[in-house]
Amino acid sequence: MPLLSSPSSTFSLYLDEAGLRLLNFYENKVAKILSVSPESSNYFLKTFFTAALTEESLMHALAAWGGVFLDGHDSPAVKFHLEKARQLIRSTYLNREDLDTHGTYVAICYYLILMGIDICSGDVSNWYYLFNECTNLLKRRGGIVKFCQENHFSNDSKWLISNFQFHDVLSSATLKRGTSCDIEEYSRLFNNCFDMGSYGVDPYQGCIQPIFLLLGSIMNTNVELKEERDKINQEMLEANKKGLNLDNSAHRQLTLRRIRQCHEVEARYNKLLLDIHYCTPNQSQISHISHDKCEVDLHLTLFELYRLTCQIYLLLYIKQTQPLSSEVQLHFMNSLAYIESLMSSKLVPSLPMLLLICGMCCCNEYDRAQVRSIFDKLLATYTVGNVGRIWEIVQEAWKRNPHGDVCIDWTDICDEFGWKLSVC
Structure with a gap:
């Protein structure tokens, strides 16, 4: 009642x-x-x-x-x-x-x-x-x-x-x-x-909380690596202004730091990629819907979609890989297929962030037309205001990166707009 x-x-x-x-x-x-x-x-x-x-x-x-x-x-x-x-x-x-x-x-x-x-x-x-x-x-x-x-x-x-x-x-x-x-x-x-035995399926996260924890780890790793990368880039700019001397100790020390940074990126990337590979949905929560195979399949699809998103995050923000690379494009195309399969389901509230990341991977008008069509459907049926904001960010990223050969940080666009954006 x-x-x-x-x-x-x-x-x-x-x-x-x-x-x-x-x-x-x-x-x-x-x-x-x-x-x-x-x-x-x-x-x-x-x-x-x-x-x-x-x-x-x-x-x-x-x-x-x-x-x-x-x-x-x-x-x-x-x-x-x-x-x-x-x-x-x-x-x-x-x-x-x-x-x-x-x-x-x-x-x-x-x-x-x-x-x-x-x-x-x-x-x-x-x-x-x-x-x-x-x-x-x-x-x-x-x-x-x-x-x-x-x-x-x-x-x-x-x-x-x-x-x-x-x-x-x-x-x-x-x-x-x-x-x-x-x-x-x-x-x-x-x-x-937490004993999730009687908790059931989470209203926001479904059965995929383990992958959300990993997504948070990826974001924290990005912050740590970016801080050192920005310092190195600034020092290289200052060295260029002063006039580059390839024989002095400062140059050698900077080169060693760059090498260590690259090794650190590879190590952190491989560790997180392994964590993603072995991550599984919460089985206790899955058991609450095990009587409904269709619903289980939807949640497992959502989990795989977030697994792909985590891999895209790793490539774009940890390794600074170009969106047009074959690695990113493979994950992007698989993600779009999963999104299309969930568009008419009750899991639509989980899609906005996933669409944002797919939008960052669009490198041509063909893919952008497909993502635009999905956003149009979502905006027409799921009337939550932040979806429109996400769509604005995606369109701005396309203007700045028409050919997909630059790794666009969507949070830079948010900062320039003066936004603290929730992408849930």
Whole structure:
């Protein structure tokens, strides 16, 4: 039975008829549009909606989320419920210096809901401010492992941290600066502390969380290698300005550093490629849908698609391989075939980041027409604002790299636009 229809529902005590209409739309439409999981593990409802039963601030936040899809993010109703949610959460929890376990839990729910609202609205700045607030709150409480411990490793707390990790990895800022939480901490939590037995399929990540951890590792590796590469390039530019002297010790030292850098890139690339090869979906989560072969096949297809995306990331950003190379093009064409097979499925919410990376690999008008057609279909059926932003980034990359002979860093485009883009 929908929670709003329950005789014991408390929502009508705090929301008028218009507010109940928006909340009903969140429950029956939005929570299902955004989730790739079966209803039995749709934590957009099980966690957020249940928490809203006793927290008025979350009621208004979820009503606003429904309003974004029903009336548009600039509608007076959305603005009213967002402001009401902000006032209530601040007066009840955020303004307190001695925030307890329950208060922290509600505040994390609030931040994640507001992030979802902003991303669905196409926001490119405020969602990241909220993400940082969420990060700081978790760190003050002792980190993500401590947060789950304090909440007895409940499925709800697992979802909140999984949600947080999902947004951490799929952010333009992460490819530029690294994940906000160490991947080792995520791995310790997901691989060692979580018993996923009763958790079910994740609403955002499906059964493929292991590959998300690897994607985060690839991004962190890119940040580390790029820092040294940029230093070397700057030193070479300065040496050229002064006049190149091939006989001095500075030149020899710089050459040795370049050689060590190349060896380091090869070693890190090969290690990550091996990790990708041996990575497998979470079998405990797969077991929850094992009765439905079609759904299992969809999730396994999504896993293979992310495996290809990780390999493309390695080639483009770790090895600086040209998009038109045969290696990249092979992964790109296989990825497009997988994307096409998922376009009419419930896993559509997982496709925007994958399409972004495919867009970076387009080297000719033939492939660009195909990617353009997929974006047109996605924008017509999956009305989430950040998809339009991703499409803008792809088109800008095509302008800058008409023949695919340059490795375009899409986060550079985001920085020039002044965006912090969520690509989930």
